[in-house]
Amino acid sequence: MLTAAEARARILAPLTPTPPETVAISAACGRVTAAPLRARLTQPPCDVSAMDGYALRAAEAVPGARLRVAGEAPAGHPWAGTLAPGEALRIFTGSVIPAGADAVLIQEEATRAGEEVTVDAAVSAGKWIRRAGQDFSAGDEILPAGRRLTPRDIGLLAAANHPWVAVHRRPRVAILATGDEIALPGEPLPAGGIVSSNSQALAALVAACGGEPVVLPIAADTRSALISAASGARGADMLVTTGGASVGDYDLVQSALGESGLVVDFWKIAMRPGKPLIYGRLHEVPLLGLPGNPVAALVCGILFLRPALALLSGLPDPDLPTARAVLGAPLAANDWRADHLRTRLVRDPAGRLVATPFARQDSGMLRGLAAADGLILRAPEAPALPAGAEVEVIRFAELGL
Amino acid sequence: MLTAAEARARILAPLTPTPPETVAISAACGRVTAAPLRARLTQPPCDVSAMDGYALRAAEAVPGARLRVAGEAPAGHPWAGTLAPGEALRIFTGSVIPAGADAVLIQEEATRAGEEVTVDAAVSAGKWIRRAGQDFSAGDEILPAGRRLTPRDIGLLAAANHPWVAVHRRPRVAILATGDEIALPGEPLPAGGIVSSNSQALAALVAACGGEPVVLPIAADTRSALISAASGARGADMLVTTGGASVGDYDLVQSALGESGLVVDFWKIAMRPGKPLIYGRLHEVPLLGLPGNPVAALVCGILFLRPALALLSGLPDPDLPTARAVLGAPLAANDWRADHLRTRLVRDPAGRLVATPFARQDSGMLRGLAAADGLILRAPEAPALPAGAEVEVIRFAELGL
Numbered sequence: 001m002l003t004a005a006e007a008r009a010r011i012l013a014p015l016t017p018t019p020p021e022t023v024a025i026s027a028a029c030g031r032v033t034a035a036p037l038r039a040r041l042t043q044p045p046c047d048v049s050a051m052d053g054y055a056l057r058a059a060e061a062v063p064g065a066r067l068r069v070a071g072e073a074p075a076g077h078p079w080a081g082t083l084a085p086g087e088a089l090r091i092f093t094g095s096v097i098p099a100g101a102d103a104v105l106i107q108e109e110a111t112r113a114g115e116e117v118t119v120d121a122a123v124s125a126g127k128w129i130r131r132a133g134q135d136f137s138a139g140d141e142i143l144p145a146g147r148r149l150t151p152r153d154i155g156l157l158a159a160a161n162h163p164w165v166a167v168h169r170r171p172r173v174a175i176l177a178t179g180d181e182i183a184l185p186g187e188p189l190p191a192g193g194i195v196s197s198n199s200q201a202l203a204a205l206v207a208a209c210g211g212e213p214v215v216l217p218i219a220a221d222t223r224s225a226l227i228s229a230a231s232g233a234r235g236a237d238m239l240v241t242t243g244g245a246s247v248g249d250y251d252l253v254q255s256a257l258g259e260s261g262l263v264v265d266f267w268k269i270a271m272r273p274g275k276p277l278i279y280g281r282l283h284e285v286p287l288l289g290l291p292g293n294p295v296a297a298l299v300c301g302i303l304f305l306r307p308a309l310a311l312l313s314g315l316p317d318p319d320l321p322t323a324r325a326v327l328g329a330p331l332a333a334n335d336w337r338a339d340h341l342r343t344r345l346v347r348d349p350a351g352r353l354v355a356t357p358f359a360r361q362d363s364g365m366l367r368g369l370a371a372a373d374g375l376i377l378r379a380p381e382a383p384a385l386p387a388g389a390e391v392e393v394i395r396f397a398e399l400g401l
Numbered sequence: 402m403l404t405a406a407e408a409r410a411r412i413l414a415p416l417t418p419t420p421p422e423t424v425a426i427s428a429a430c431g432r433v434t435a436a437p438l439r440a441r442l443t444q445p446p447c448d449v450s451a452m453d454g455y456a457l458r459a460a461e462a463v464p465g466a467r468l469r470v471a472g473e474a475p476a477g478h479p480w481a482g483t484l485a486p487g488e489a490l491r492i493f494t495g496s497v498i499p500a501g502a503d504a505v506l507i508q509e510e511a512t513r514a515g516e517e518v519t520v521d522a523a524v525s526a527g528k529w530i531r532r533a534g535q536d537f538s539a540g541d542e543i544l545p546a547g548r549r550l551t552p553r554d555i556g557l558l559a560a561a562n563h564p565w566v567a568v569h570r571r572p573r574v575a576i577l578a579t580g581d582e583i584a585l586p587g588e589p590l591p592a593g594g595i596v597s598s599n600s601q602a603l604a605a606l607v608a609a610c611g612g613e614p615v616v617l618p619i620a621a622d623t624r625s626a627l628i629s630a631a632s633g634a635r636g637a638d639m640l641v642t643t644g645g646a647s648v649g650d651y652d653l654v655q656s657a658l659g660e661s662g663l664v665v666d667f668w669k670i671a672m673r674p675g676k677p678l679i680y681g682r683l684h685e686v687p688l689l690g691l692p693g694n695p696v697a698a699l700v701c702g703i704l705f706l707r708p709a710l711a712l713l714s715g716l717p718d719p720d721l722p723t724a725r726a727v728l729g730a731p732l733a734a735n736d737w738r739a740d741h742l743r744t745r746l747v748r749d750p751a752g753r754l755v756a757t758p759f760a761r762q763d764s765g766m767l768r769g770l771a772a773a774d775g776l777i778l779r780a781p782e783a784p785a786l787p788a789g790a791e792v793e794v795i796r797f798a799e800l801g802l
Contacts, residue, residue, distance in 0.1 A: 025586060026616070029605035043767075045595065050765060074622065076582025078593035093694065094582060096593045135766045142768060151609055151702075151802055155602030155695050156771040159595070163587030181477025181495060185426060186564030192479035192497045194446065194560070201556030204430035208552055215427070221475065293494065294556050301552075324752045351725045364451060365536045366444075367543060370557040400801060401552055 001270040003380070004303060004338050008320075010265055011279055011304050014286060017314035018169040018237060029154050030210060031167035032314040037143040040161040043135040047097040048075075050128045054088040054110055054117055055101035058125040065119045069112070073098065088117050097129055104128035136160060146316040148210070170212040171312035173305075174233035174285075175199050178219045178226060178244040178252065179292060197366065198242040198290070198297045205301045208400055209309040223256035230257055230282060237312050239285050240305060241278075243292025253289050257282055270380060271338040273363035274300040295363045299340050299375065302394070302401060322377065325393045327385055328356030334382040345373035345395060355393050373397065402671040404781070405704060405739050409721075411666055412680055412705050415687060418715035419570040419638060430555050431611060432568035433715040438544040441562040444536040448498040449476075451529045455489040455511055455518055456502035459526040466520040470513070474499065489518050498530055505529035537561060547717040549611070571613040572713035574706075575634035575686075576600050579620045579627060579645040579653065580693060598767065599643040599691070599698045606702045609801055610710040624657035631658055631683060638713050640686050641706060642679075644693025654690050658683055671781060672739040674764035675701040696764045700741050700776065703795070703802060723778065726794045728786055729757030735783040746774035746796060756794050774798065 002010070020034030049055065056067055067088040073079035075094035083089055083100030091097070091104065102125045109121040136142055142160055143153055149165070157165060175198075182196035183189050196218060203213035214236060219229035226244065233239035244253035254264060264280040267289070271277075273296035278289030288305060290297040303320065310318035325345060341357040348354050355376050358368050375394045385391070403411070421435035450456065457468055468489040474480035476495035484490055484501030492498070492505065503526045510522040537543055543561055544554055550566070558566060576599075583597035584590050597619060604614035615637060620630035627645065634640035645654035655665060665681040668690070672678075674697035679690030689706060691698040704721065711719035726746060742758040749755050756777050759769050776795045786792070 025601055026604060029609060041590075041596070043595065044765065045593070050763075074581065076580060076591055076594055076622075094580075094595070130763070130765045134763065135768050143771070149605075150771070150797065151602050151605035152699060152767070152771045152773075152797070154605040155598040155699055156767045158586045158598035158601040159695060159767050161586050161596045163585070179477060179495075180475065184564070185559045185562050189442075190477055192446070193477055194444065194495070195442070195562045197556040197559035200426055200559040201552050203427060204550075204552035204555040208430060221477075294560060298553060298556055362451075362531070362535065364445070364531045366553070366557045366560050367536050370544070370551070370553045372553075396551065396553070398799070 001268050002266055004269055004271045007266065007269045007277060007279070008304055008307055011288065011308055012311050012318060014281070015308060015311045018171055018312055020166040021169045022164050023167055025154060025157055025163055025165055028149050028157070028165040028167060029151055031149055031165070032210070033143055033145050033147045033149065034166040034168050034314060035145050036141045037157060037160070037162060037165070039136040039138055039140045039142050042133045042137045043159055044130050044132055046132045048130050049091045049093060049095045049097060049104045050130050051104055051106045052092045053104050053106040053128065055083065055091045055095075055097050055104055056088040056123070057083070057085065057101060058103035058123050058127065060086065061103060061105055061119050061123040063119055063121060066116050067119070069115050069117055102126065146314050148315060168314035170210060171237040171309055172212045172214055172235065173206045173309070174214045174216055174236040174239045175202050175206070176216045176219060176229055176233070176239065176241045178221060178241060180221045182218060182243070184218065197294045198292070201294065201298050202240060202242070202301050202305070205298070205305065205401060206309065209306050210313050211309045221252060223252070223259070226252060226256045227260045230260065233282065233285050236285055238308060239282060239287045241287065241289045242297045244289070253278060257287070262287060270336060271340070273340065275337070277304070293363050294366050295369050298369060302399065303340070306399065306401070320394060321398055322392045323353060323395055323398070324390055325353040325355035327387050327389050327391055328354045330387050331357065331378070331385045333384040334378045334380065336380050338380050339378035341376040341378060342368050342372035343374055343376045343393065345393060353393070355391055402669050403667055405670055405672045408667065408670045408678060408680070409705055409708055412689065412709055413712050413719060415682070416709060416712045419572055419713055421567040422570045423565050424568055426555060426558055426564055426566055429550050429558070429566040429568060430552055432550055432566070433611070434544055434546050434548045434550065435567040435569050435715060436546050437542045438558060438561070438563060438566070440537040440539055440541045440543050443534045443538045444560055445531050445533055447533045449531050450492045450494060450496045450498060450505045451531050452505055452507045453493045454505050454507040454529065456484065456492045456498050457489040457504060457506055457524070458484070458486065458502060459504035459524050459528065461487065462504060462506055462520045462524040464520055464522060467517050468520070470516050470518055503527065547715050549716060569715035571611060572638040572710055573613045573615055573636065574607045574710070575615045575617055575637040575640045576603050576607070577617045577620060577630055577634070577640060577642045579622060579642060581622045583619060583644075585619065598695045599693070602695065602699050603641060603643070603691075603702050603706070606699070606706065606802060607710065610707050611714050612710045622653060624653070624660070627653060627657045628661045631661065634683065634686050637686055639709060640683060640688045642688065642690045643698045645690070654679060658688070663688060671737060672741070674741065676738070678705070694764050695767050696770050699770060703800065704741070707800065707802070721795060722799055723793045724754060724796055724799070725791055726754040726756035728788050728790050728792055729755045731788050732758065732777075732779070732786045734785040735779045735781060737781050739781050740779040742777040742779060743769050743773035744775055744777045744794065746794060754794070756792055
C-alpha cells in the first residue's frame with residue numbers, strides 16, 4: 001500500500017500550472033505571478049529629498065551660515081532653476097533635488113527668517129538624498145514568476161507602474177459528494193441520514209488555497225446518478241469526490257466511473273484517517289476520490305488537495321510546510337498506518353511549540369478537528385514517545401486552514 | 402511623543418465590532434462569527450457503524466461461530482427489524498446499528514458464504530460503533546462568537562445543519578491618497594511625479610485582513626480637493642489617508658480636514674518608519690492618517706490598521722502576534738524611536754528562527770519591504786546586540802501579509 005508521501009508525489013506528477021490570465025492590480029493580491037515582473041520606470045525617478053528641509057551645497061552648510069532661500073519646490077512641483085552659491089531651496093519629502101544642490105538640511109536643523117535660512121548643524125554631501133534608482137531601475141526584475149502576491153508586492157508593482165498583472169488562473173476544482181444518506185444543510189433529511197458537510201468544507205478549503213470551487217449536486221448511490229453528476233466536472237482542473245461507500249469504500253466511484261472512462265492510478269494508502277483514497281483521470285480531468293468520513297475527507301484535503309492546488313496555481317514548492325514541536329503528553333506506539341493526530345499547539349514560556357494530542361482521535365468527530373490547532377505526523381510503526389519528545393506537526397494557522 | 406503601543410491602544414479604544422449580517426455557509430469561510438453557534442441536530446443521530454462489516458451480538462461473536470445474515474442496510478437505508486439471536490446484519494460505514502446488535506464485526510474478520518457469515522475474530526461489545534451524539538448533541542455550542550471561520554469550522558457548521566451564519570459585516574475602509582505628485586499605475590505621470598502605490602497596497606492589506614477597501618480618487622494638495630475626496634468616506638468604518646505632506650507632514654490633512662470637522666486625538670508617534678501618524682475622527686468616521694512614504698505607510702498599516710480591522714471584524718484579540726528569533730547579524734544601538742527593521746527569517750537546522758536584518762533599511766525602498774519575511778521590533782534606546790541575541794519579530798507569513 002502506498003505511503004502518504006508516495007501518494008502525494010503521484011497526485012502531483014501529472015499536474016501542470018494553469019495558464020495565465022490578466023487581472024487588474026486591484027484584484028491581484030493572493031494570486032500567483034505567471035511571469036517575472038520588471039520595473040517600468042526608475043524609482044525614485046531622479047534624486048529626491050528624504051525629508052522636509054532645504055536643498056543646499058553641503059560645503060556651505062557650516063553652522064551659523066545664512067543662505068538665501070531661492071524658492072520652494074513641493075513634491076510634484078520640481079524647481080526649474082540651478083541653485084547658485086549662497087542659495088538654498090525650500091523642499092519637502094519627495095521633492096526633486098535641484099541642480100547645484102548636493103545635500104538636504106532638515107528643517108529641524110534650520111532657522112528660517114524671511115527669505116533667509118540659517119544653518120544650525122553641518123551637513124555632509126549626499127545627506128538625506130534618495131538617489132535616482134535607489135529602489136529600482138527601469139528593467140529590473142522586481143518579482144519572480146511563481147510568487148503569491150502579498151500586499152507589499154502589490155505596492156511594489158504599483159510603484160513600478162503595473163496596472164495589470166499576468167497570474168495563473170485560479171484552479172477550478174469540481175466537488176462531488178455522493179451518498180443516499182446525505183442532504184445539504186437546511187434541506188429535508190432522509191431517515192437515518194446526515195447533513196452533508198464535505199462539499200462545503202472542501203469548497204472552503206479550495207477557496208482558501210486560491211482555487212475556485214464548483215460544488216456539483218449531490219449524487220445518489222447509483223451508477224447513472226454518479227456518472228451524470230461527474231459529467232459536471234468538464235473543464236475543471238480537478239474533480240474531487242467524497243464518499244461513494246454505501247456498497248464498500250469506493251466500489252461505486254471506481255466501478256461506475258470506470259465504465260465512464262475513469263483510469264485509476266491508485267486507490268488505497270497506508271494512512272489514518274483516510275485509507276480509501278482514489279486517484280486517477282476521468283477523461284482529461286484528474287480525479288481525487290476522498291473518503292466520505294468528514295474528518296478523513298478534510299485531513300486528506302489538507303494533505304493532498306492543498307499541494308495539488310499549490311502546483312496547479314503555479315507555486316514552485318507545493319510541499320506541505322511542517323514544524324517541530326515537543327509532546328505535551330506521551331504517545332502510544334503507532335501501527336502500520338501513518339497517523340495524523342488532532343492536537344492542540346501552544347507556545348511554552350521558552351517559546352517552544354508544545355503539541356498535546358486530543359485524547360479522542362475518533363475520525364467521526366468534526367468538532368475535534370475544528371478545535372484542533374494542527375496535526376501530529378506519526379510514521380508507520382513509530383515507537384511510543386514520552387512527553388517532551390520531539391514530533392513533526394502541521395500547523396493549520398500556518399496553512400491558512 | 403506616543404509609543405507605538407500607546408498609539409495602537411488609542412486607535413483601538415473608540416472602535417467597536419461591525420454589526421452582524423447573514424451570509425450563506427458557502428460564503429462564510431474567513432468571516433468572523435457574530436454569535437455562538439449551536440448544533441441543530443445530534444451527530445451521529447443514532448448509533449452507527451464506523452466500518453464496513455456485520456452488526457451482531459458481541460456475545461455470539463466467538464471465532465468460528467456462524468451467523469445467519471438477516472439482511473443488508475446501506476448508509477441512509479436503516480433496517481427496520483430487530484436482530485434475533487444467531488443473526489447478523491450486513492452494514493457499512495455510517496449504517497444505523499439495528500436493534501438487538503451491540504457490536505460490529507469488520508468485513509476483514511468475517512467470511513461470507515451465501516446467507517451465512519463466519520466470525521474469524523472475537524469482538525467486544527460496542528466495538529466499531531459510533532454512539533449517538535459522539536460528535537455533538539442538538540443544542541451544544543459548537544463554535545463561539547468572535548471566531549474567524551476555517552474550512553474545518555465550515556464542515557462542522559454544515560454537519561450541524563446551518564445553511565446560514567451570522568457574521569460581522571466586513572469593515573469598510575475608505576482609502577484616500579493625497580499628493581500633486583502621484584498618479585495611478587498606467588496613468589500619465591506629472592513631471593517629477595511618482596506612481597501612487599499606497600492605495601493599492603493598503604487596499605490589498607485591508608482585503609487580506611477581512612475588510613472591504615473603498616479606494617477614493619487621489620486628492621490634489623488643496624484644501625477643497627481634500628475635503629471633497631474625504632467626503633467619500635461617508636458610511637465607512639474607517640478612513641485611511643496617506644500623505645498630504647507637500648507643505649509639511651500632515652499639515653494639509655490636519656488643517657483642511659480640521660475646518661471640515663476633524664477632531665485630532667494624536668498626530669506623532671516615536672517610531673520609524675512612520676513618525677507622522679495622525680488619528681482622529683472626521684464626523685462619525687475614525688480617521689487614520691498614514692505617512693505618504695510607501696514603506697512607512699505599509700509598516701504602519703501592519704502595525705495599526707491590521708489590529709483595527711481585527712477589532713472591527715469582531716475578533717476577541719486584536720493584538721499583533723509576534724515571535725522570538727535569534728539575530729543572524731549584530732545590530733547597532735537604537736535611537737529614541739522604536740524601529741521596525743526589514744529582515745529575512747529562516748529556520749536553522751535546530752529549528753530556531755534566525756532573523757538577519759537587511760543592511761539597507763531605507764524607508765523609501767519598497768523592494769526591500771517586499772523581499773522581507775518580517776520586521777525586527779527594536780525598542781527606543783535598545784542597546785547594540787551581537788549575532789545570536791534574541792529579538793522579537795513580526796512574521797509577515799503568519800499575518801497573511
